[in-house]
Amino acid sequence: MTQKDITFVADFLTEHFNEAPELYNRKGKYFNVERVGQYLKDEDDDLVSPPNTEGNQWFNFLKDSTHLKESPLLFPYYPEKSLHFVKRQMEGIIDQCLQKPADVIGKSVHQAVCLSLYKISQSEDSTPQLFKLPFLWNDKTSNLHYVLFTMLENSISKIHILRRHTDTSRSVSNGILAVEFGNFLNNSINESSDSRCYSCLDAHFYDDETVTVVLKESVQQEGKERVLAQLPLS
Numbered sequence: 138m139t140q141k142d143i144t145f146v147a148d149f150l151t152e153h154f155n156e157a158p159e160l161y162n163r164k165g166k167y168f169n170v171e172r173v174g175q176y177l178k179d180e181d182d183d184l185v186s187p188p189n190t191e192g193n194q195w196f197n198f199l200k201d202s203t204h205l206k207e208s209p210l211l212f213p214y215y216p217e218k219s220l221h222f223v224k225r226q227m228e229g230i231i232d233q234c235l236q237k238p239a240d241v242i243g244k245s246v247h248q249a250v251c252l253s254l255y256k257i258s259q260s261e262d263s264t265p266q267l268f269k270l271p272f273l274w275n276d277k278t279s280n281l282h283y284v285l286f287t288m289l290e291n292s293i294s295k296i297h298i299l300r301r302h303t304d305t306s307r308s309v310s311n312g313i314l315a316v317e318f319g320n321f322l323n324n325s326i327n328e329s330s331d332s333r334c335y336s337c338l339d340a341h342f343y344d345d346e347t348v349t350v351v352l353k354e355s356v357q358q359e360g361k362e363r364v365l366a367q368l369p370l371s
Contacts, residue, residue, distance in 0.1 A: 179221040187217050249305040252313060274342035280304065285340045293336045294318050296350060318352055346370050
């Protein structure tokens, strides 16, 4: 250790571990603990060295404000307690605030419809991921809710569109349909159906009437073609 290191440690001990006769009757050690560490102890006991709030602009502002002094909107301050104590107090208040909305929202949610998308064998150890790219869109003008998604394996060239009315008591025609891309981008009818087959990489709603999709060639070769296409919902 250098002399500078020894001096630093000596100054730290001198400042923080002096005897404190005024603390002799209190539970615990008879010296001032390091002032930062005391805030991090997960205890309900009062701080050994509470902060000096004299001259604090915020406290002076609250003290002089008749409206804010007793305001229930301000979180109470505990100058004698550690941060762990304050954290537990705040978590309790937040949980209390969120409990009522959670109960109300939970009771208002119910199943509107059940659609079977696929079936798997019960004997399989691991369930394959067949559902991909779920994207939600709400058409506020027509009060319609859309879900875009793709199904892997046998239907990789299809994108599925689920449409529901936001009023669960009403139904819409063609509630769910699939759009197959396949070889629709072929230049002529004479091209092979397997030569230019496309699958969907991603799909999002562009606006209420248009869907944007990213397609890729399904042929296993280098430099696969990528296509950005915009499809009208109609």
